[in-house]
Amino acid sequence: MRELEERVAGLLGKPEALFFPSGTMAQQVALRVHADRTGRRSFAGHPQTHLHVWENQGYNALHGLRFHPVGDRNELFGLDDLKAVREPLAAVVFELPQRDIGGVLPAFADLAAQTAWARRSGAAAHCDGARLWEAQTGYDATFAEISALFDTVYVSLYKGLEGVRGAVLAGDGETIGQAAVWRRRMGGAIADAWPLAAIALMGMDVNLPRMAEFRDHAQALARAINEDGFAHTTPDVPATPLFHVHLPLSRHDAQRAAEHLLRETGIRLFLYTRSNPDPRRCSFEVSVGISGLEFTPREVVELIRGLPSRV
Amino acid sequence: MRELEERVAGLLGKPEALFFPSGTMAQQVALRVHADRTGRRSFAGHPQTHLHVWENQGYNALHGLRFHPVGDRNELFGLDDLKAVREPLAAVVFELPQRDIGGVLPAFADLAAQTAWARRSGAAAHCDGARLWEAQTGYDATFAEISALFDTVYVSLYKGLEGVRGAVLAGDGETIGQAAVWRRRMGGAIADAWPLAAIALMGMDVNLPRMAEFRDHAQALARAINEDGFAHTTPDVPATPLFHVHLPLSRHDAQRAAEHLLRETGIRLFLYTRSNPDPRRCSFEVSVGISGLEFTPREVVELIRGLPSRV
Numbered sequence: 001m002r003e004l005e006e007r008v009a010g011l012l013g014k015p016e017a018l019f020f021p022s023g024t025m026a027q028q029v030a031l032r033v034h035a036d037r038t039g040r041r042s043f044a045g046h047p048q049t050h051l052h053v054w055e056n057q058g059y060n061a062l063h064g065l066r067f068h069p070v071g072d073r074n075e076l077f078g079l080d081d082l083k084a085v086r087e088p089l090a091a092v093v094f095e096l097p098q099r100d101i102g103g104v105l106p107a108f109a110d111l112a113a114q115t116a117w118a119r120r121s122g123a124a125a126h127c128d129g130a131r132l133w134e135a136q137t138g139y140d141a142t143f144a145e146i147s148a149l150f151d152t153v154y155v156s157l158y159k160g161l162e163g164v165r166g167a168v169l170a171g172d173g174e175t176i177g178q179a180a181v182w183r184r185r186m187g188g189a190i191a192d193a194w195p196l197a198a199i200a201l202m203g204m205d206v207n208l209p210r211m212a213e214f215r216d217h218a219q220a221l222a223r224a225i226n227e228d229g230f231a232h233t234t235p236d237v238p239a240t241p242l243f244h245v246h247l248p249l250s251r252h253d254a255q256r257a258a259e260h261l262l263r264e265t266g267i268r269l270f271l272y273t274r275s276n277p278d279p280r281r282c283s284f285e286v287s288v289g290i291s292g293l294e295f296t297p298r299e300v301v302e303l304i305r306g307l308p309s310r311v
Numbered sequence: 312m313r314e315l316e317e318r319v320a321g322l323l324g325k326p327e328a329l330f331f332p333s334g335t336m337a338q339q340v341a342l343r344v345h346a347d348r349t350g351r352r353s354f355a356g357h358p359q360t361h362l363h364v365w366e367n368q369g370y371n372a373l374h375g376l377r378f379h380p381v382g383d384r385n386e387l388f389g390l391d392d393l394k395a396v397r398e399p400l401a402a403v404v405f406e407l408p409q410r411d412i413g414g415v416l417p418a419f420a421d422l423a424a425q426t427a428w429a430r431r432s433g434a435a436a437h438c439d440g441a442r443l444w445e446a447q448t449g450y451d452a453t454f455a456e457i458s459a460l461f462d463t464v465y466v467s468l469y470k471g472l473e474g475v476r477g478a479v480l481a482g483d484g485e486t487i488g489q490a491a492v493w494r495r496r497m498g499g500a501i502a503d504a505w506p507l508a509a510i511a512l513m514g515m516d517v518n519l520p521r522m523a524e525f526r527d528h529a530q531a532l533a534r535a536i537n538e539d540g541f542a543h544t545t546p547d548v549p550a551t552p553l554f555h556v557h558l559p560l561s562r563h564d565a566q567r568a569a570e571h572l573l574r575e576t577g578i579r580l581f582l583y584t585r586s587n588p589d590p591r592r593c594s595f596e597v598s599v600g601i602s603g604l605e606f607t608p609r610e611v612v613e614l615i616r617g618l619p620s621r622v
Contacts, residue, residue, distance in 0.1 A: 056398075057377050066368050074586040087367075101588070234590060246589045275385040276588055277412070278557045279545060283588055 004157075004197040005168060007204065012153050013144030014170035018179055019197065021188050023130055023156055024055050026167040027093075029182040030152045032063045033175055034124040035090035042066045044085050045093035047073035048100035049128065062186075065090070076106050079114050089123040094150070096127060096135040099285075100274075102234035103131070103242030105138040108146075115149040124151040131242065133160035133208060134287075137215045138239035151175065157196060160211065160241070161203030162289055166196040207289070214241035214288040221286065224297030231304050234283075241288040244274075249307060251275050251282035257310040261303065264310075269303050315468075315508040316479060318515065323464050324455030325481035329490055330508065332499050334441055334467055335366050337478040338404075340493040341463045343374045344486055345435040346401035353377045355396050356404035358384035359411035360439065373497075376401070387417050390425050400434040405461070407438060407446040410596075411585075413545035414442070414553030416449040419457075426460040435462040442553065444471035444519060445598075448526045449550035462486065468507060471522065471552070472514030473600055477507040518600070525552035525599040532597065535608030541616050545594075552599040555585075560618060562586050562593035568621040572614065575621075580614050 001019055009017035020026035028051075031043050043059070045051065047069040051059055059065040068085050071077030076098055094111065097103040106114070115125035127150040129135070136143055147153045152175060157166035169179055183189050218241045222233040225245060234244045247254050251273040258269050270284035286292070295303075312330055320328035331337035339362075342354050354370070356362065358380040362370055370376040379396050382388030387409055405422065408414040417425070426436035438461040440446070447454055458464045463486060468477035480490055494500050529552045533544040536556060545555045558565050562584040569580050581595035597603070606614075 056379070060371060060377055066371055068367070072586050074588050074590070232589075232591075234588070244588070274588065275383050277385050277545070277555070277585065277594055278543075278587070278592065279385070280543075281589070281592075 001194050001197045004201055007201065008155060008168045009170050011143050012147040012155070012170045014147060014153065014172070016173050016176035017168050017170040018176050018183065019193060020167045020169060020183060021190055021193065022165070023050070023154060023167040024058065025183070025186050025188045026154045026169045027051055027126070027128060028055075028059055028063060029179045029186065030126050030154060030169055030171075030175075031059060031065055031091055031093075032182055033178045034126065034151070035063065035065055036178070038088075038090045038122060038124070040088045040090040040123070042068050042087050042089055043091040043093060044068040044070050044082065044089050044123075045128075046070060046077060046095055046098055048098070049093055049095060050130070051093065051128070074101055076101070076104055078110065079117060082114055082117060089118070089121065091124040091126045091151075092118040093126050093128050096129055096132055096146070097138065097240045097242060099131060099242065102244035103134070103238060103240045104235055105135060105239045108139050108141055112149055119151070126150060127153040129153050130156045131160055131240070134211055134215070134240040134242055137211045137241070157200035157203070160289070161200055161207050163200045163203045164196055166193065166200060210290070211241065214292065215239075217241070217293055218243055218286065218288040220297050221288070221295075221300050224301045225304060228301045228305065241292075243286055244283045245286060245304065246281065246283045247273075247304070247307065248281060249311070250279055253311045254282050254284070254307060257307040260310040261307070267303065269307075312505050312508045315512055318512065319466060319479045320481050322454050323458040323466070323481045325458060325464065326484050327487035328479050328481040329487050329494065330504060331478045331480060331494060332501055332504065333476070334361070334465060334478040335369065336494070336497050336499045337465045337480045338362055338437070338439060339366075339370055339374060340490045340497065341437050341465060341480055341482075341486075342370060342376055342402055342404075343493055344489045345437065345462070346374065346376055347489070349399075349401045349433060349435070351399045351401040351434075353379050353398050353400055354402040354404060354437075355379040355381050355393065355400050355434075356439075357381060357388060357406055357409055359409075360404055360406060361441070362404065362439070385412055387412070387415055389421065390428060393425055393428060400429070400432065402435040402437045402462075403429040404437050404439050407440055407443055407457070408449065408551045408553060410442060410553065413555035414445070414549060414551045415546055416446060416550045419450050419452055423460055430462070437461060438464040440464050441467040442471055442551070445522055445526070445551040445553055448522045448552070468511035468514070471600070472511055472518050474511045474514045475507055477504065477511060521601070522552065525603065526550075528552070528604055529554055529597065529599040531608045532599070532606075532611050535612045536615060539612045539616065552603075554597055555594045556597060556615065557592065557594045558584075558615070558618065559592060560622070561590055564622045565593050565595070565618060568618040571621040572618070578614065580618075
């Protein structure tokens, strides 16, 4: 485990790193430490941040923190959106890439300006790097150069690494020291998590060097889908191995078609759809990893095109 | 003011009613009273409830309450979604109609089953009736029959009534008595609010009797838009004077076109657009009141059809 923590810290250019059994716990602890240090109870982030949408307001129920959404839920936020938050903030959470709008990345210069603004205002800049391994391929910058913009960085040990589970939080020694206290309080100081570390280290060896290849394949898939025109993607050109496909089908029809496809061919095109304000439409996420390379752009287009006939 | 409170209480079939300077305050107080009575700190409601999206988590910052979203953000929730909330609830908030998905109304029988379930579980059933005046036209039921499903009902004194501002909370004597204490604590016991009451009473005389007429016009507008086919509406057939129009335009293009339209013709087609997960699309809200009757379905279709040429 120590080897994993040191390797992540080294890659991210941070003095220390600490394993957590989940990203939920890692990020709550990061925010708690920032809040206790600043004496502020609010943090800001994208309206669709996992912290707010998927964790039953644990940040509040456990830590007495409040969330302030920034900008439009379907777009990246900008510096002006951040400045519109009129409340003292303990931290600003930056998710790289912004998964729920299709894996979009802010320009590096925008990100630098936003994190600098946050820190000038007395807030910590925290990176939700659940998919930072994938995000890095979208920047002309190393992991350490990206991480240098942030006080704390959380990375996931599964997702892009195709590992089992677990998370690592990286930062300076004082912050990570305080995080270790909260990890124990939350029941996350697990003695025998070394198998997770071993698998994550393998993932770093095998998957990390291939991220650019995954992104290139994602771009080829998206190009084919957009040229075909039945569906289309966001972003138009993926910046990372992740993108969304927008379908002219209701989500119930799309879900049914995908289930029929799975039964008939064994191919799972997507796990679930995302609803749309227009009930005639929905979308799903594509995340290219090793198994995603098996499908050619032509094959993916045909699978998508065939959905209406399988409803 | 007493006259207004008594008239609203009478119309809603509740023993008592209390004026508030804002709906934000009225609903926070209702939830606070329910929470203190039940000893529970969480309330549930639609993911797009005003309480959660537009009030900077005031329910938490002021009252220590937490919000639990129910169901999909683009759909009405159902009884199964409510049952999936595994947390003791102080209250369930039902918004009639559900504005942010196009003014959709649950079937009366569904609503009755859901409020009954909430009350059996020990939670209060609270009605966010900001647009209850409009919602009633979608039911084959009186205001009192709808209100009987709820422990507390909030109604707005502007919006559908085209008044200036203010809100009324109705319920039993004990609840409203406790609400009056919280109204004073929050600075809402305003001595000279009678002009607001006078205007609201006028609105009740003038606008309330015409709600069915507004709804019929909304239905005629929606039918024309859907027959034309350039844009389309949710719901397909509005249940109330409120519906959404989905446009095949980015929200920035739609906004620009609407500004040009306003400058060139003096007609404001919409105030703002709603973004969509697909950046090539957006939507806007139509709410038919007295001024909305001036536009024929044909005219509205032509205004919408003309948007791309004004980008």
